[in-house]
Amino acid sequence: MIYIGVDLGGTNIAVGVVDEAGKILSEASVKTLANRPWQEIIRDMGRCIHMALDKGNFKEEDVASIGIGIPGVANQETGVVIFCTNLGWANIPLRDELQKYINKPVYIDNDANVAALAENYAGVSAGCKSSVFITLGTGVGGGVVIDGKPWGGAHGRAGEIGHMNLIPDGVPCTCGNNGCVERYCSATALIRMGKQACMGYPECEIMRLCGGDVERISAKTVIDAAKAGDPVAVRIFNEYSKYLTMMINTITAFFDPEMIVIGGGVSHAGEMLINPIREQLPRYIMFKAIPAPKIELAHLGNEAGIIGAAMLGK
Secondary structure (H helix, E strand, O other): OEEEEEEEOOOEEEEEEEOOOOOEEEEEEEEOOOOOOHHHHHHHHHHHHHHHHHHOOOOHHHEEEEEEEEOOEEEOOOOEEEEEHHHOEEEEOHHHHHOOOOOOOEEEEEHHHHHHHHHHHHOOOOOOOEEEEEEEOOOEEEEEEEOOEEOOOOOOOOOOHHHOEOOOOOOEOOOOOEOEOHHHHOHHHHHHHHHHHHHHOOOOHHHHHOOOOHHHOOHHHHHHHHHOOOHHHHHHHHHHHHHHHHHHHHHHHHHOOOEEEEEOHHHHHOHHHHHHHHHHHHHHOOOOOOOOOEEEEOOOHHHHHHHHHHHOOO
């Protein structure tokens, strides 16, 4: 049997045909065009599924199930998307609508949970009974896997790592609270910290790399300057890694996972990102005689969304 994985994003709908080992056999994608009515987007999702099947010379009867990763929250029992901010969706009957185009069992989960499941099934955390996936991008997302299954909590909100409080009365967050993890541990946080530093140190490497225009600063700008040994960028990245370690310690104290997997754009910093966390975490950990969780970089990259979604129905 084969499984269909759908990675629904604000820009693209990516679909893959996946085998039981988590290998992608064929793929297709179409533009989401998120401003359209939801019925049109789901219609194109169905069309894209058939495109992926045709590319691999598969038939609809070969499909065991369809899994969909969404940037939002869904009711697992009804298949209704409760909300999906990027698409402007609220209470959308995704499962019922998609089954008009391909009548197979449909499973839906948050995209971070899906990525966590992919790594647990075919990536770096394969074989772990418990793991937490952290994605460091524009925001901070999280996914929890227990005994090979994503854990969404009682209402689908589990894994909202980005909106745990890190600094009381800290930087205002888009969610309406202050001091959230997302304001200190995301790519956006690195950009903010880089811009602030350039105001006081206009001769720093960050400013040189952005051509003197602070609006061109990206997370990569700060990372590249730190790799080059610029003292301002190194100080920023050291502060950033401390915030990450504090957040990981909170996760460890509450959940005690075997492994914490870090993905997303900032993870491209590689060993420069995870080595300081590995070094600092034992200082924070309670019960120091008990091993800390392994800290690893995600392996599957952009394929995680498709693979993890497909495995929702396995």
